Amino acid sequence: MSATQVPGPGANVAVRRKEVGLSQVALARRAGVSVSLLSKIEVGDRALTQGVGAALARAMNLTLDELLGSAPEAKLNELNYAIRRFDIPGEPPVRPERLPSEVDELNRLRWNTELSKVLQRLPGVLMRVTNHAHLTGHPRAWGLVADVYGVIYWLAARHRWMHLAELATLKQRMAAERADPIAAIVAARDDAGTFLNSGDFSGGLAIIDRAIVRAESSLVGRDREFGLGVLHLRGMTLAGRLRDKQATRKHIDAAWRMAEEIPEEMAKHGMQFGPEQTATHVISTASDMDQHRKALETADALIRAGMTLPANRVAPVYMNLGRSQLALGDQDGTLESLEKAWAASPEMAAVHPTSLELTRVMVSKHRRSNERLSRLAQKVGIAL
Template identity: 30%
Template sequence: MPALVYPGVGQRIAYHRRIARMTQQQLADASGASLGAVRKIERGERNPSDAMLDAVADAMGVDPARLRHEPDPARTPVHDALPTLSAAIATYDLPDDGPVRPLRELRAAANEAARWRLAAQYTLIARKLPDLLAELARAYHAASGSERAEVAALLVRAYRSADAVAYKFGAHDLSARLVDLMRWAAPEAADPLLAASVAYVRTETFFAARAHAAGLRALELALDAAPAPSSAGQVAARGALHMRAAVIAGRAANACAAQVHLAEARALADHVTEDVYYGTAFGPDSVRIHEVSVAVSLGQDYVARALDVARAWKPPTGLPAERRSGFYIELARAQLWSGQADHAFESLKVARRIAPQHTREHPWVRQDAATLRRLKRADSEALSNFAEWCAAS
């Protein structure tokens, strides 16, 4: 009988193995599996049988149910608004009749939505974006010439803000659809830097599908097509693609490619000031945050690098809230894997103070909060309250 498929089971096994401070060889020995089987399961290349899952869970001292299924997040008003957002993009090519504001007002509205995204204000996006997307679609089909190109660029910006909500709240099919619409509208804007930003966002679809090697290839193709780095915007566009490539290479367990792309991003960041370029924060501080992300993605011997970065540096308050909270979420994971449970809980609380919605909806936060509660290494009441807040099981 073939093994049942439990999506993401390999990542959950790797996570709990690191919490148990076990190597892959130790897990193989303790569970009676071969080292090759453990490696393939963690990489998602093989589905374990139920008997193997039970043996692996027993070896790590966890409930087998935690390996089989991710907990379902609690519903929020944002979840409830996702169907309205989906309906708004269904008629992108045949929008309903309605009012259209002047271009300057549409520009201001799209810019405001981009600021909400960077500040992780997802409820505002979910409430306001459906009407804006419908209005921008009407404006696009009514415009011509240079005005149509600018409206296309505004559509990309607005789709990206909507995608942030869809992706982070687990609506990955809707996110992929929004990415497709970004790729449809970007050529109409005739701006190669906008196309590079869309390639950056498209990586979400590869993360969601855990197709990390394919995502790395897509980013490397985007780097080949990106303009030469002669202006600050061009430098930032290439640097952001290298940052993204470093992280997905880490998820693909390609340490060499991860370090090469991280080094390229670091070198480019030395030539620009930290800022938001085409909707993506880039500069020396963003690259440093991605050093932590790459280290956590690679795991094993690389986690110490994440802790080294955090000992010497903290993200400045001028960075977007979403990026700063992400730093502490990933740092918490590195601390937890290193046996620093109390420090991990402190990092999660910092992430919550910076960007509550981003932190609450992050699947790693729910997973790590549940683990911390079981370990009982921090104040039990505060930890229980935190775990309930983020719907950790």
């Protein structure tokens, strides 16, 4: 089965390469990867990592999200209308006292990865919190606006709608500046996320480094530990994608130090931080840096301890576990991890590039009929 017949980020590499008129040898040389690795990625014998993907994208003058491909855009007219009216006060909400609970419900849906319900509710909630913030001018009201834009960024990033993600973080930063220091820290974390999603890892690290300096000088107590923890998790991911061992270790150590001061997972402005969140990021970063045994050991310890994380973190744990299992040749373990990711969050698994890529490679490698793999392949449109 050729790579272009099945969905998944790696399948797009050959398509894009041919569109720009490059041979495998020429692209591999430009990207600094081996021809053998590129060939295996294109035919589905190796999974495309985001680090290699970023190098290939730069070599073709693309962003990472352009190389990975995005999910089809939903009807975003109502949401775009609400975003455009950020600076235009409208009718105040009838029941403003309900706005915090409405935003809490949005975040609950986000943490449960109910993407379609999040999109359905976003326009109305965004209009109400924005109008209320204009009416009162209160920092807490603008904090709610920043929180809703954080949800928009998350939804857009999941689908790789990067123009929407970048617009959301711009508005998020503007609202956060009128809110409180933690809202500004979360906005910086999401801003760095747009760099992460586009493959500009060094640019994202620059955003994080600047935000860390700001957090260290402006936050105290639990807010300081939470804010710095959130930033170091994002820094860990970015440094890992760059394969900068020294910077990665710095962010990992700092994140664990902050997590030690927060014994249970803590949530502020739609963001969560604590020991379990730190472990999930260590698993992902270890996979990015080909430290697959470490990823497996960390994941095993986290799972054995009994995860209390929401679905938006549980599913990536199993996806990243699957990445390392596949790299170590454990196809049965990879299939089991994929199934658990789907069980935890079917809507995320249906659009997440790691889920799609693992399924593509598993289909390419599997030479015999397998009912379990067939079910997963059918969900993402792959014919065995």
